[in-house]
Amino acid sequence: MRDTSTIKDMREAMVTAIVDLAAEHKDVVLLDADLTSCLASLKFEELYPERFFNCGIAEANMVGISAGLSSMGFTPFAHTFGCFASRRTFDQFFLSVGYAKQVVHLIGTDPGVTAQLNGGTHMPFEDIALMRQVPGVIVIEPSDGQSCYELTLQAYASGKTSYTRIPRKGITHRYPVGTKFTLGKGIELASGKDVAIVATGEVLVNESAKALELLKAQGIDATLIDLHTIKPLDEELLSTIAKRCSKVLVCENGRYAGGVGEAIAAFYAKTNPVKMDFLNVGEQFGEVGKLPYLQGVFGFTADNIARKAALLAR
Amino acid sequence: MLDASLKKSLEEKALRLRELTILEIAHLGSGHIGGSMSIIEALTYLYYKAMNIDPANPHKEDRDRFVCSKGHAGPAVYATLADKGYFPMDWLNTLNQGGTNLPSHCDMNKTPGIDFTTGSLGQGTSAAVGIALGQRLKGQKAYTYLMIGDGESQEGQVWEAAEAAAQFKLDNLIAFTDLNGQQLDGYTKDIMCMDNLDLRYKGFNWDVQSINGHDFDEIAAAIEHAKSVKGKPHMIILHTIKSKGFAPGEGVKSNHSMAFGIDVANQAIAKLKEEAAK
Ligand SMILES: Cc1ncc(C[n+]2csc(CCOP(=O)(O)OP(=O)(O)O)c2C)c(N)n1
Ligand SMILES: [Mg+2]
Numbered sequence: 001m002r003d004t005s006t007i008k009d010m011r012e013a014m015v016t017a018i019v020d021l022a023a024e025h026k027d028v029v030l031l032d033a034d035l036t037s038c039l040a041s042l043k044f045e046e047l048y049p050e051r052f053f054n055c056g057i058a059e060a061n062m063v064g065i066s067a068g069l070s071s072m073g074f075t076p077f078a079h080t081f082g083c084f085a086s087r088r089t090f091d092q093f094f095l096s097v098g099y100a101k102q103v104v105h106l107i108g109t110d111p112g113v114t115a116q117l118n119g120g121t122h123m124p125f126e127d128i129a130l131m132r133q134v135p136g137v138i139v140i141e142p143s144d145g146q147s148c149y150e151l152t153l154q155a156y157a158s159g160k161t162s163y164t165r166i167p168r169k170g171i172t173h174r175y176p177v178g179t180k181f182t183l184g185k186g187i188e189l190a191s192g193k194d195v196a197i198v199a200t201g202e203v204l205v206n207e208s209a210k211a212l213e214l215l216k217a218q219g220i221d222a223t224l225i226d227l228h229t230i231k232p233l234d235e236e237l238l239s240t241i242a243k244r245c246s247k248v249l250v251c252e253n254g255r256y257a258g259g260v261g262e263a264i265a266a267f268y269a270k271t272n273p274v275k276m277d278f279l280n281v282g283e284q285f286g287e288v289g290k291l292p293y294l295q296g297v298f299g300f301t302a303d304n305i306a307r308k309a310a311l312l313a314r
Numbered sequence: 315m316l317d318a319s320l321k322k323s324l325e326e327k328a329l330r331l332r333e334l335t336i337l338e339i340a341h342l343g344s345g346h347i348g349g350s351m352s353i354i355e356a357l358t359y360l361y362y363k364a365m366n367i368d369p370a371n372p373h374k375e376d377r378d379r380f381v382c383s384k385g386h387a388g389p390a391v392y393a394t395l396a397d398k399g400y401f402p403m404d405w406l407n408t409l410n411q412g413g414t415n416l417p418s419h420c421d422m423n424k425t426p427g428i429d430f431t432t433g434s435l436g437q438g439t440s441a442a443v444g445i446a447l448g449q450r451l452k453g454q455k456a457y458t459y460l461m462i463g464d465g466e467s468q469e470g471q472v473w474e475a476a477e478a479a480a481q482f483k484l485d486n487l488i489a490f491t492d493l494n495g496q497q498l499d500g501y502t503k504d505i506m507c508m509d510n511l512d513l514r515y516k517g518f519n520w521d522v523q524s525i526n527g528h529d530f531d532e533i534a535a536a537i538e539h540a541k542s543v544k545g546k547p548h549m550i551i552l553h554t555i556k557s558k559g560f561a562p563g564e565g566v567k568s569n570h571s572m573a574f575g576i577d578v579a580n581q582a583i584a585k586l587k588e589e590a591a592k
Binding site: 032034035036037054055056057058060061083084087088117118119120121122287288289290293294296297 | 344385410411412413414417418419421431432433434435436465466468469470497498499505506568
């Protein structure tokens with residue numbers, strides 16, 4: 001059991017998990033694509049130089065190499081920015097990894113608006129949708145350091161391919177060491193009856209938690225789910241909250257098409273129709289700016305979440 | 315050899331563009347200084363001598379075009395465009411601020427004078443092949459200039475574009491590789507060796523030259539030579555120094571993106587001017 005409460009950045013929580021796995025499992029290897037500082041991959045390289053490969057600025061090649069390593073019995077973790085991890089390597093990830101039934105753990109840093117000053121070219125809003133297209137792949141978006149650490153261990157233990165999206169800088173410490181996480185099972189942070197907010201990732205879970213307070217002040221009693229595993233969906237929990245609240249707001253740092261909201265809407269459509277609303281970037285491309293500015297542009301704020309949830313609850 | 319007065323004016327211009335680039339990044343507090351500073355002479359020569367362009371008419375149909383495929387060098391390109399009068403100088407202080415027209419990576423839909431959107435390394439190379447093809451199809455006597463990073467050249471797409479440019483005999487494509495020997499994580503030789511770039515392009519049937527990328531005489535001669543070679547695309551390999559002219563970054567491994575403020579900027583500019591005066 002590792003306590004991540006002193007870790008200062010999400011990238012460090014991730015690389016700590018990979019290093020801990022590597023200590024125990026000789027099959028674990030790490031690949032990067034000229035972005036080692038963005039995952040702190042050098043911590044791994046220091047300990048296991050022979051198991052670390054910087055593939056240079058050639059992301060598709062890195063994923064192809066990972067597939068080959070997997071076929072040789074290794075378990076590759078591979079990292080680049082989320083935009084390149086998804087868009088630029090998709091065919092290799094789909095075919096050489098997914099279709100060929102290889103196991104690779106792909107990490108995409110700086111999802112959605114957390115790409116900040118790297119701007120629109122680097123702002124992945126569609127990585128969730130793309131990764132969801134690959135049959136059998138687990139899609140993870142932890143909202144804090146401890147869950148990032150634990151879910152990475154569980155992704156490895158699952159023996160299945162995974163994609164994890166995390167911001168590299170900054171960290172939220174939401175869950176204390178010892179918290180029980182289960183891959184594929186969301187966490188209920190509040191259990192109100194008027195409306196349910198389902199959020200993924202650090203930015204939107206944090207803002208949604210703040211929105212709970214705003215809603216409470218208006219006499220609205222909301223449920224909040226940290227849906228750290230996007231695929232497979234936690235259908236059991238989604239059914240429970242639908243029965244309890246019958247109104248569900250889905251908040252994600254990405255695009256609606258193919259994203260978390262659409263996945264949940266499709267599930268409800270065939271099981272338990274509820275009134276829904278969505279917070280996402282819609283049809284927009286990304287743009288450059290600091291996080292607070294971008295949160296304003298896309299409405300990723302507690303105020304906006306509370307406003308939408310209140311409208312739904314009414 | 316360049317005429318002495320022209321050479322002097324280009325050198326003064328390069329100094330000015332370095333100063334603007336350093337201040338632009340300092341105003342924001344951090345940015346891609348290394349790869350911006352290494353292409354200043356190339357940008358200066360292109361925008362002040364080689365290219366047929368009109369800042370008052372950035373969309374002039376038969377203009378020469380420039381694709382900065384290493385799109386993170388945006389700050390240097392913006393300094394150049396501002397100095398040329400494509401947009402007001404004070405825009406430089408908006409680099410990367412919310413709502414800016416000058417985002418970290420080059421954007422043709424935001425910034426007057428930018429001919430193609432880049433930022434995902436490798437992609438500008440194919441776009442430049444398409445632009446050069448388009449110029450030829452339209453019967454324009456125009457050139458496409460392309461700037462590629464040496465780290466960027468690790469992307470397979472760069473070589474797919476190289477194949478196509480040779481196959482299509484694009485002699486109106488004049489590409490540069492900024493061989494500064496460094497990428498984001500450090501030295502290219504330690505990460506993914508980019509030796510023998512000249513031989514690689516020769517193998518792809520390009521017309522290839524290797525020059526000092528900070529020397530205007532050599533840049534001028536190389537472009538003139540390239541224009542005289544018909545039936546092949548042109549590669550001019552620029553031997554450069556990453557962060558050239560920004561002393562705190564020169565010779566430093568982690569000079570790709572640096573955080574610094576106005577004091578550091580002013581010291582670096584003072585040093586730069588002192589050396590230029592020598
Ligand atoms: C496809 C892609 N992968 C990764 C990056 C992140 N990145 C931006 S610049 C850079 C290093 C570029 O090195 P080089 O091409 O040598 O540029 P220069 O040294 O001229 O700055 C990296 C890895 C990117 N922008 N695009
Ligand atoms: Mg370089």
